[in-house]
Amino acid sequence: MNNKAIFLLFLSLVLLPLYASASPFVGGWRPLRNVSDPHVVEIGEFAVSEYNKQSKSGLKFVSVVSGDSQVVAGTNYRLIVAVNDGVKIANAGASKNYEAIVWEQPWLKSKNLTSFKPAMN
Secondary structure, eight states, rough: OOHHHHHHHHHHHHHHHHHHHHHHTTSSSSEOTTSSSSHHHHHHHHHHHHHHHTTTOEEEEEEEEEEEEEEEEEEEEEEEEEEOOOSSTTTTTTEEEEEEEEEEGGGGGEEEEEEEEEEEO
């Protein structure tokens, strides 16, 4: 075998396992490792704030409960966020969960709320 053939064989042995292990996740949703990560929390806060602007609501962000991300032309975040409705009643401290989907393109400094609805339990 010549050096070029050996190099190509070596390269394919190195890259093929990397490609094969990543391919099931391309375009698929992957669980977020740390929902307390400041960037994930920022996305959750953005979702609630944007929903409030669009619906003239007064929801208050509490926390990100869980989430997934999906690599597209940017990143989709599908988060379950806990919110309070801000109403002064007996159960005002009780939070409700909503599913929010935010599409982010950080290189454009762009975020877009694409969905915000009550989470299914």
